[in-house]
Amino acid sequence: MEPPCAPHELTLPLILVEQQTKWRMRTTLPEQTELRPSLGQRLHRMSEARFGLLLLAPAALILLLFLAFPLAYAGAMSLFRIELTVSPDWRWAGPGNYLSVLGERAVRESLARTLAFAALTVGTSVLLALGVALLLNEPFRGRGFARVLVLLPWAVAPVVAGVLWRYLFHSNYGLVNALLLQAGLIPAYRVWLDSAPVAITIAALATAWKTLPFLALIILARLQSIPESLYRAARMDGAGVLARFRHVTLPQLRGILIFAVVMQTIVALQSFDLIFTLTRGGPGQGTVLLSYLVFINAFERLSLGQAAALAALLALLIVLLGGLAPLLAAGHRRREARNE
Amino acid sequence: MFDQQTPEPFSRRRFLRLAGVGTLGTLVLAACGQAPPTAGPDGAAPAGGSPGGASAPASVSQPFAGRELTLFSAQHHGAYVRDVYVPLFTERTGAKVNWVEVGGGDVEAKYAVFVASQDASADVLIAWEAINAKYGPTLFEDITTSAKPELIAGLTPASKRAFTFLDKQYGMPIDTNMAIFMWNSELYETAGLDPASPPQSWAEFMDHSKKLSGDGKYATLFTLGDANSGFVTFISIYNSTGGTLLSPDLRTLTVDDQYGLMAMEAIHDMFVVSKVADPAGVTVASSIEQGKIFRAGNMGHYFAFPNHFVLAETPDQSQIVGKARTGIIPGLALRSGSVNGLEGYAINRFSGNKELGMAFLEHIVSPDVQRLVATGWGRPPAVQAIFDDAEVLARAPQFAAVKEQTGYPSPRYGSPYYTDLATIFVEQTLAVVDGSASPQEALTRIQADGQNVIDDYWAKAA
């Protein structure tokens, strides 16, 4: 008699209204009695699906308010020409902002830079995190303390990390200069952040350093869930340290490593605050990544439409690259399966 | 503008002492709560002293009692504007002031939001030349006619010019900050130079610089750390060539000429040929760091903002107390040239409280506040009369140089497309510094790319 309740997406308030009206229909049979069911009764009689949606409603509303709305707003902005140095008006531009952004030399250069930075960051951080996790998984004196210690960079705010690394590589007061000079590796203090490749590398290292604890932690958690007996079995089968790593550890870590790569790719592509404080995009435009370019467009050039368009393209890039790693991994698995 | 450092906390008490009110005055002030603070050099009699010195007693009337003013400023104005000039304003007008501040580098981003949302939450906004040009038309109130004409007439020409954009006055300057020349007399002596005489020309400057360089030390440092600081470096040298970078209507860039080449070749010479400029300048984006290196005794001379002199004379900030000297910047074709870094305040055009905002603007150019700007903060005052005051000059010897410096060009060429243009300048200047472009190649590109940016802007504005 009652139509099945279709799982609506985000039309929760509607569902609730609908729910109430249906209730009234059902309860109007003995019309003379105004027996209204209590809230508890109503909740109790609600179907599983509807009750679930009801529970989801607050979170969905918050997401709607703080995620969906700004996203849609930014999307709308990207279709208008908004030049705050001229006027606060929105003028329709259609795909104009996208076309002009894609045609800009600064954007193309920044894209190449961003990809290089991401590759460097992801490679460094995932490999280092793997190393740290393997180390922390070995029993040694003070391991508990080391596990806490390794979390420190994670606790440091990105801006602070930027300043920290800036001073590490400072041309006059930098620790790196002091150490290298004392070790006799450089003849005199040198300026590190004056070349774009070096600055990009340092920025990537700093970003990797910053996110390493998180990655190391999730890898460590996975490592600890690998049954010890697998290693025993492998030792019985004659597997040495490397073979055990290759045939037991690595296959078990596959999923988490893919996750780490995806996460880190996203982090790298979004990098802004650390670089803002580390190099301010310098030398020249040498470390202006796409996210930084969004900032420049929005808050320095005051071209909000262009900034929104660029941000949308960056988001697209993140989704593409973030989705690429699992796809590649799946392809690899299929190839493996065929070879057998 | 980019001097966000304070030599020492400027407390209310120190202000009172400085203002010469003395112990008794302090007691009186404490008793009535609104005694007129009188300005003047230490120990000078408040009345009948310096011209424009003492102000009328504020206790007579508080025209804005019960009203509130929200002031949006930057952190580096905290110790003076927030802690001294604002309380004084409150005493005079009775208006309560809400102070909102961000880091100096974040001001622009915040203004973008103000414009976009037509925000009226702040009535008065911090401003400087580049910001005036960028936000004047969309965010700042045009006060060309509403401000008292005598106040505008009383400003130093440089400070008036910086707050004017396309013939409209968008705010009131608080100082006449501009770069001067500063040298370390001890290092001069060590290098066999006369510690009392600065270079009189660019050739002499280079000659001195070569003698001051060597052993891993560099005679000077120019900032190229970001678009703005790099542009400041270029323009501070360019301004002494006699060239004009932008046409008055801000539509035509003329950099690829003899003047531009002269400036770019000077930079090339300093960084690449003679190697007298610290290569670390490529990573330095603020004059604060520049000043620190100078005050550590590691740099012979540089283009400095005047309050760096105050810092150099402050023992816990400086290792060269008593050794800093000031003069005017040696020029390329002209005797000198500089770049301004002056700051001030403007009224938010969306504000519903413009009358009180105007009162604050008038307050900051009032003689006693201007005197405090000069003697306490160490910034050259914006008001010509204070600038010329002999007592002020005696307290701030570096202003002699500033005064002389104001006789030479110091435009910053603020414009709505300032950031884009500055980005192109610094990118090509860096190419010259790292040897990947000749000065002429760099100029050709700046001219082409820069004119594109300008044309784009006017096309958008049309």
Added chain:
Amino acid sequence: MSRVELRALSKTFGPVHAVRDVSLDIPDHSFVTLLGPSGCGKTTTLNMIAGLERVSRGEILLDGRPITGWAPHERGMAMVFQNYALYPHMNVFDNIAFALKLQRRPRDEIDRRVRATAEALELGPLLGRRIAQLSGGQQQRVALARAMVKEPRVFLFDEPLSNLDAGLRTRMRVEIKRLHQQLRTTSIFVTHDQEEAMILSDFVAVMRDGIVVQYGPAQEIYRRPSHLYVATFIGKPRMGLVAGQLRAAAGNVELVAEGLHLRWPLDGPPPPALAAGEREVLLGVRAEDARLGPPGAEREGFTGEVELLEPLGSDTYVEVRRGPHRLTARVEPDSAPRIGDQVSIRIPWGRVHLFDAASERRVN
């Protein structure tokens, strides 16, 4: 094929002695079980034999050659683990072939051996399957195959059946027994299940607290437990015990306990246990040795009330209580008494197990 000797083997983890002076001689072709509750050191001992755990003290010999410090794969042993420890990312074939691949055997040899082993364990059709697609029993057979394919000199089993349900466990037990009879490979099997130990083993080593309490043929462990601990650990239902004073008097042996006075006529001289006169003992009797009868005269039997019946189908166990004492007797289901009945249990002197009350060692 191979004889394994353990000589005073010990393992300490810091201050903890996990294994103390274990000496065992495991003959060629034999099936030996290390039996004991968890924490008794049996798995540690097995790991030391395998080379997975370093030996703190003592020696391991394989066919007379000391192999104490050898790496696991050098010992020619194969191990089957409790949770199978199959490589989850490999299919069945690769799991079985892994050791051979690491030995860099020729491809066709690997293929042949893996298939032969899989055939023997009826895994042929499953070779391409992923581990996650197998049932528990299938996984166990893959684990067996992985051990067998190496053609080891010694099989080591670390509680391989404890993760299986009861029915499967019984079947796998039979399978392992059959395999051993076919292959005749020396096998060392760790379990806490005494039934498993009895069924599978030629010899059983009963362990407790890192020490081997008794080592001998399985039947002997059951028939002549050398220690109270072994007596009570082995056998179902648990051996009935009566604590009391044993003495010889007037051609009789008497056990005097609280509210109880049992007497057996002696044919010859008093048993050696009573050489020193009377002593405090624990007298044990297994259910199948206890004879149930009608209530009889005092001093001739253990008369009491039926407290519990455990009908198993083929047999019924009758638990009889008298005062603080309880004994169990096995009867035909048809002749089982009812709860509350007064019955007596006769204990044949020849079937009693006597343990010294203080040392808990067997004294008869």
